[in-house]
Amino acid sequence: MNKPDNKPFDPAIKSALTALLYQLADDDFILAYRGSEWLGLAPHIEEDVAFSSISQDTMGHAAMFYQLLEDLGEGNIDSLAHGREASERKNAVLLEMVNGPGHYLSTAQYDWAFAVVRNYFYVQAKKVRMDSLKNSSYQPLADVALKVNMELYYHLLHWKTWFVQLMQAGGEARPRMEAAIKKVLGDFEGVLTLGPLGNEIAEHGLIEAEERLKQRWLFMMEPVFESVNLSVSESVFAMKNGNGRKGEHTADLDAALSTLSEVYNVDPAASW
Amino acid sequence: MGSEGFYQEFEVFSKRTDTSSLQYQFSLLAPNRELALVMAQENFMRREPVADIWVVKRSDVRKMTPEEKQSLMRLDNKEYRTTKGYGYLKKKWRHYEQEMLDEKEILSWGGMKKSE
Amino acid sequence: MSGVISYQEWTEEQKYEQFIKRIEAGEKIEADDWMPEDYRLTLIKLISMHGISEIMGALPEKEWVPKAPSLKRKLGIMAKVQDEMGHGQLLLRVAEDLMKPLGKTREDIMQDLFSGRLKFHNVFHMEAPTWGDAGLIGWLVDGAAIITQTNMLNASYGPYARALKRICAEEVFHAQHGEAIIMALAEGTDEQRAMVQDAVNRWWEALLMFFGPGDATTTGTSKQDTTIKYKIRTKTNEELRQDFFTKYIPRVLSLGLTVPDETMQFDQQQNLWVYKQPDWNKFKDIIKNNGPKSKERLGLRQTAYDTNEWVRDALNTAN
Structure with a gap:
């Protein structure tokens, strides 16, 4: 099953594959969207520029995953990104949560601690996934993973630097960071899960099993947690706000979708 | 603050x-x-x-002050330090029917192997 | 230059004379060089305003970053607004180095912005209510900015000239990004075409104002004489506005769009565009932060600055 060429897919494999691709694409897309709302509002100008590059890379990755879905006949990449209801979205709920109180144009009081922790923890999970996907039984996905992986070194370096520094900083930083960690872990299971078809996804060799990926994430993070004197137990991983892989979402996603598709919906058939 | x-x-x-x-x-x-x-x-x-x-x-970074930048000026009389001061060798070598080993020639030796 | 008397013993007049000689000869002045006080102050005012305008300029376009209608447009406008922040970074660094001897830092620039002492360009006080505005800003506002910025590429102040060189290289991408959006709309549905025309109508007066008043008689003050004297720029406001017309009017018309000034025409005899003057009193009012979006955008900038203060405090090595 190397290529989506003439041979028809085993329907069971295809549904596992598309389930996985929707997760990968929707995760990156919505987090990049949240990143784009931060534009102009970061703690300092230099960081604004750096953060925006990461958001662009991440949206670029989403576009590559949507392209794989388009190639499988799921619709064109722009309708996949802009034209689907919340209930059809498979992103983790953690990634759709608002950046903080307020609107991105007027009253945004965004939480930098939440941004740092959410992005750092997610990027490490994404790195674990991409490393595993390099051996995916679906070659086009393995090819994309190899490319995406290249840009994750910078994303990890960037977020890890912020994470370690703020964890070790004085003032309000530590309590703010700990509150953000609690919030992120409360929905982090939603990032790590491969969803209702998780077993099938692993059985078909599309990616390794969820549990192995989770252990690898912990293995990568533990030295960092130790270095900042933080203990994290996987018993606190939860999906407090729902399982996005099942299409369960919050009002935050509805609001985001209506903003991000506002112009697209003026005329989805038009060329923009 | x-x-x-x-x-x-x-x-x-x-x-x-x-x-x-x-x-x-x-x-x-x-x-x-x-x-x-x-x-x-x-x-x-x-x-x-x-x-x-x-x-x-x-x-x-230890930078120069405008005052110190004056120390960067030097006279244009240091031909002995450069190939310019030895240009006459070209003619001399010609007398011995040899090519002068100029900069272009010498820097081209880097890629040369013995067998070539 | 005489190496006999120590530079420190030079009189102010001698330093000034040498300074003028240097800029006349096309030499660049660097941050640590001696410069006349009005040169320094003119540069600080010009460059901090330019820099903070880039930062404030990110905000009207920011609205359209999450809303851009396709993945490609979302990426393009993100990169474009990122560049605006990046240009702000370059310019503020240049301004900050000039302010250093006065004991001022970026913190002061931000506080001056919030208090209204530091102004930003008139165009960034305006509303951008549709995707057409996002395109128009990229096309014509950036087009106007390219005209004024390229005019200073050879500025006598080296750090500014170098920052502008980087900026103008990126502006070429901005111009094409804007053209691409506008072109798609102009070639699109009736609704899309109307979107562009509305945007042109809405922005026309602000675009004319962008270049500043023709001379001091219009608004009472004008820095253009000082900046020309010190070889920071070469052309006057009016010359730049005329250049803008020459470059862009034919393009606007070629797309079947109109400009909202029925008196607008090219006068062959004078070799000048004749146009209706914008309301310069309105201009003065807008840059005093009384434009339609001035308060909201300053509010957003200040809220973000205050909300993130704990980050700057936490990593403040001076604590």
């Missing part, structure tokens, strides 16, 4: 490829050199290839 300590000045240098020389890019503000390094790439080289980045705290 100011943010002066957050806004430290760093000078950014980079290499375009492994073999190119280090080049000055620009300066940025960051609270420490770790963050300065993380900011540097995307602030100044987001559209061009880059093989290495250095950040240097500006206060660690």
